Amino acid sequence: MSNNFILPDNKLIDKFFDENNFNLYYSKPALKHIKEFILAGISKGFSSKTTDIAEYSENHRTTIGHFLSKGNWNEEFIKEIIKNQSLEFSFDYAKNNDEPIFILHDDTVSEKTKPSSQAKSPIEKTDFCYSHLTGRTVLGHQLLTTMIQSGEHNLVYDLQRYDRERQSKIDTVCDIAESMPTPPTNAYALFDSWYNCPKIINAYAKKGYHCIGALKRNRIIYPKGIRIGISDYAKYIQKSDVHLVTVNGSEYWVHRYEGNLNNIENAVVILSWPVDAFKNSKALRAFLCTNVSLDEKTILEYYSKRWSIEVYFRQSKRILGLDKYQVRSIKAIDRIWVLQNLVYLFCTIGLDKPMKFGRGVLEARKHSKREYIEWIYECAQTGIPLNTTLELLNVA
Structure with a gap:
């Protein structure tokens, strides 16, 4: 990318950063990288590859890869923002509208190609795991996901890579249950038969949640x-x-x-x-x-709401490239998942009003295009030659 590349301001993203105090935790270069990831994430055809992000950056894809794998920024702050915003919105909505709260648990597999025995740098931390989608054991990363739903609003609370050497799925879900605050209305944890066990049920009961599985x-x-x-x-x-x-x-x-x-x-x-x-x-x-x-x-009606997490998996893979990343270091992969969920949060409750993710992506795209057009119009109004404008946008 040319060093002269200009990224027009995106007022919605800037407002989103201000409301969540990003400026207190990240340097200007880090904020620029995160903003570029969001702009790339809402674009058509995004697949979480560094080449996709580079389309919205003055930096080469290798610089973006370095930011993801070795950059000095703390992704844990973004994780906490996602959790806190999802909890606050869902609990407030449930309380104000007398709606129940649903905590959804499930997992999915990001399948990867088995590396050659001579591969010098295979993707880190892959493992063989059973894929419910394909009905067979595949190589890849298994993602444990927790969502919060109230009314028509479905928000991501937590997404983490399953590491069988560190902790079991059951213990991970129990930890999440223990982290939940007391709900303001009736609340239910929903899960399939893989998670329906006394240990999880008891963990949720202690926090005031019923379970349906x-x-x-x-x-x-x-x-x-x-x-x-x-x-x-x-x-x-x-x-x-x-x-x-x-x-x-x-x-x-x-x-x-x-x-x-x-x-x-x-x-x-x-x-x-x-x-x-x-x-x-x-x-x-x-x-x-x-x-x-x-x-x-x-x-049965309550249990059917668990389907929302399957919709999230499908949308995240199709729109956000949840399983299309090509970086190899596990730190970069974990960070990509965090940034993908930040895009999800932005498109659901970070715009002018709350909306479903699919609709939010379309609105975010329209807003981004509108700001590009307004910026180009301002360039023309101030007498900047067309060729210079095209060069600044790296499309000359």
Whole structure:
């Protein structure tokens, strides 16, 4: 890139930085790099490669790579900003609108190509992990993600790389549960069967949260004191033992069990089948809820909100390049994920008003284009020749 490259001001990003005190924690060069990452992140075709960021910078991609891998700046401050802003917004919205709060947990895999045995600098800290998306074991990084949802607003709270040598997934989620403040309204942690265990449930219960999660069909329940697995119990359920509920436009036959499970004193277990697949063992789904006052329809509707985290994974991979990075040092990779989530925060609650991420990206792009056009117009009004303007924008 030319050293004469000029980056027009972006007032929304500057306001976002001011509101979160970025100027107190980062030098002007670091702020410039972070701003360039946000501008690149909201552009079409972004894939988290240093060449993409270089399109919005006067620096060469090697300089950007150095900023990510060895730059003297603390990404932990941005992590805290993301957590605090997401918590504050979600809790205030829930309290003001009498809405429940949902904490969503899940993980995804950033798959990478297996390096050659002769590779001198392979991507660091990759591991073999199971991908639910492909149904096979792949090489890559596994990302544990936590989101907060209230109403229609879905915000990222935490994203971290899973390191099996450091801590288990269960212990990581328990740590996150312990970090949560007491909720101002009813609050629920939502997760699939991989995280549905007494340790996590108890960790959330201590902070005032109920849990709703999918159950594996071999989980043990105790109807009338009889020890039996869910799939075996389902064989004895008759049409008179179920009723229809409609959830998000689809009908399901449901059966309710309330009682104890192993290491869980009392909870609701919902067995459900699609309306046209009653007694089909492959169609059976089971869910646990620790709030026994909820009816079956509400439990299933609440659990369906967990889909928001799958939408986040898809959008982050497609729009923010969550799995497209090509830097090799693990420090640079961890920092890219932090900056990607900063872009996500900016596009959801950092603009003029809160909005869903997809809409926020479009609005941020429009604002950025508008400021470029205004800057070019000002150049023309002040008599700067067109060729000079094109050179300043590095498009001559």
